[in-house]
Amino acid sequence: MQDASLPLDGQSILALAARSMFQLFSSVSQGMFLVDRSGRIVWINDGYKRFLPALGFTSVDQFVGHMVEDVVPNTQMRRVLETGQPILVDLLTNRAGTFVVSRIPLRDEDSNELIGAIGIVLFDHPETTLQPLISKFALLQRELDDARRELAGQRRNKHTLASFVGVSPAAVEVKRQARRAAQSASPVLLLGETGTGKELLAHAIHAASARAAAPLVSVNIAAIPDTLLEAEFFGVAPGAFTGADRKGRQGKFKLADGGTLFLDEIGDMPLSLQPKLLRALQEGEIEALGSNKVVAFDARVIAATSRDLASLVRQGKFREDLFYRLNVLPIRVPALRERRSDIPALVEVLAEDMALRSGAPPPELGADAISLLSAQAWRGNIRELRNVLEQAAMRSDSRHITTLDLEAVLRESGIEQIAAPILADAPRPASDQVLRPLAEQVAEVERRAIEAALARTGGNKFAAAKLLGISRAKLYERLEGLPELRALA
Numbered sequence: 001m002q003d004a005s006l007p008l009d010g011q012s013i014l015a016l017a018a019r020s021m022f023q024l025f026s027s028v029s030q031g032m033f034l035v036d037r038s039g040r041i042v043w044i045n046d047g048y049k050r051f052l053p054a055l056g057f058t059s060v061d062q063f064v065g066h067m068v069e070d071v072v073p074n075t076q077m078r079r080v081l082e083t084g085q086p087i088l089v090d091l092l093t094n095r096a097g098t099f100v101v102s103r104i105p106l107r108d109e110d111s112n113e114l115i116g117a118i119g120i121v122l123f124d125h126p127e128t129t130l131q132p133l134i135s136k137f138a139l140l141q142r143e144l145d146d147a148r149r150e151l152a153g154q155r156r157n158k159h160t161l162a163s164f165v166g167v168s169p170a171a172v173e174v175k176r177q178a179r180r181a182a183q184s185a186s187p188v189l190l191l192g193e194t195g196t197g198k199e200l201l202a203h204a205i206h207a208a209s210a211r212a213a214a215p216l217v218s219v220n221i222a223a224i225p226d227t228l229l230e231a232e233f234f235g236v237a238p239g240a241f242t243g244a245d246r247k248g249r250q251g252k253f254k255l256a257d258g259g260t261l262f263l264d265e266i267g268d269m270p271l272s273l274q275p276k277l278l279r280a281l282q283e284g285e286i287e288a289l290g291s292n293k294v295v296a297f298d299a300r301v302i303a304a305t306s307r308d309l310a311s312l313v314r315q316g317k318f319r320e321d322l323f324y325r326l327n328v329l330p331i332r333v334p335a336l337r338e339r340r341s342d343i344p345a346l347v348e349v350l351a352e353d354m355a356l357r358s359g360a361p362p363p364e365l366g367a368d369a370i371s372l373l374s375a376q377a378w379r380g381n382i383r384e385l386r387n388v389l390e391q392a393a394m395r396s397d398s399r400h401i402t403t404l405d406l407e408a409v410l411r412e413s414g415i416e417q418i419a420a421p422i423l424a425d426a427p428r429p430a431s432d433q434v435l436r437p438l439a440e441q442v443a444e445v446e447r448r449a450i451e452a453a454l455a456r457t458g459g460n461k462f463a464a465a466k467l468l469g470i471s472r473a474k475l476y477e478r479l480e481g482l483p484e485l486r487a488l489a
Contacts, residue, residue: 030099031121034106037114039068039081048121054096068119080105080117089122099124159203165349166342169474170334174201177331182208187281189266189326190304192333195383198304199264201333206260211300214259219252222265229273230289234280237291253286256299266326267307271317278322301326336378336385337469341446343374343385350386354393363393364400367444368421372403374445375419376410388413420452450478 026032031048035041041064049060055071057063068077073094076087080103087103100123106116161175181188182205190198199218206216224232235251252261269277280286281301285294303326312318336343347365355362378384392405403421410418449468457463465475
């Protein structure tokens with residue numbers, strides 16, 4: 001195509017440059033071919049002839065005249081002809097090998113109409129010619145794959161029912177109720193003191209439900225200012241107020257669509273927002289802040305609280321209708337003092353988790369240290385137990401944590417009177433303490449706990465059960481399997 005803005009000598013130079021570039025590419029490239037406007041191959045250079053046998057042709061005459069996609073598998077030349085846009089660098093792989101190619105449209109000099117295209121094989125062994133570039137691409141691909149795996153891992157359920165450690169009657173009953181709740185779509189209300197594992201159970205119920213493949217979205221109501229809670233729940237419409245995102249923002253209800261919404265510390269919900277929450281739960285619809293559009297959602301709700309909701313209802317601090325809406329499947333999560341026999345297993349799991357996070361070997365506790373931990377009231381439950389173990393492990397000069405290490409931490413934590421260890425036997429060698437089977441240690445701790453309680457209360461079963469944090473019926477059940485202790489009662 002002539003450029004009218006150039007003088008005659010300039011036009012001549014431009015035409016010469018075009019011919020020279022074509023000849024240059026034809027000579028230095030690994031192969032070239034031309035197609036017409038319809039995509040039919042009209043010419044190939046000498047370099048391209050060497051690819052013909054691999055493509056199934058024995059002569060140039062057999063190859064020329066065919067539509068390009070019929071004789072060059074995986075080519076993108078048709079796209080160039082349809083769009084008129086070049087594909088300057090691309091990887092082409094077919095039975096002839098892997099090549100770095102370039103595809104350039106050709107236009108008429110006068111009309112500028114598309115008349116065909118040129119295909120250029122730049123390199124026929126890219127794994128050696130472009131090794132630095134390919135290595136960088138492979139590294140980026142590996143990093144992308146790793147990021148995708150990490151993101152997928154974060155989206156997977158954190159906990160299952162097996163994560164709720166314990167074989168005590170109280171723990172077994174909680175897991176039974178959680179399994180039943182997982183099979184229902186009704187709201188679940190988890191009740192219990194702080195640190196008992198309510199959030200873990202929420203994750204476990206979601207993981208065992210039909211919604212396990214969808215997201216579980218958590219909202220800690222106590223951690224969000226009242227003024228921001230409505231936006232957090234229901235989202236914000238585009239430009240709803242000064243400074244709001246122009247694109248708007250989805251709320252937690254919509255993010256949990258198809259999955260589970262976990263409302264932690266529901267007892268701290270502001271009274272002014274409770275009617276909107278109730279309406280959302282009843283109607284399955286939400287309205288973003290600053291919007292008049294009602295949006296449907298489908299999320300199963302699990303709520304949790306450490307507060308006495310029934311008492312809050314009586315005080316007028318929690319709506320009665322919202323309480324009944326949430327209290328469909330209530331599950332009471334027992335305090336740690338109500339399942340003392342689970343403490344040895346919990347200590348083992350917590351120690352392993354501490355080691356996994358720190359990269360250090362797990363701390364070791366003997367039977368006397370386990371006994372001391374089993375005797376405490378644990379007002380902060382499992383969270384407090386973990387904190388004590390972590391502090392003791394940090395202070396100890398060895399992996400072995402003694403009763404002295406634990407007592408020092410307990411005293412500094414503000415406990416006025418540390419309960420005496422339940423075990424009273426003389427200490428055995430450390431190797432024996434560490435290597436004894438866990439089930440044997442649990443059975444021994446339980447037996448000696450009952451023995452110590454009966455001795456302390458003079459055989460009064462009611463008082464002993466209260467001291468142990470179990471019902472009198474449970475104490476009778478335990479005594480049935482411990483005939484040697486019946487005389488104490």
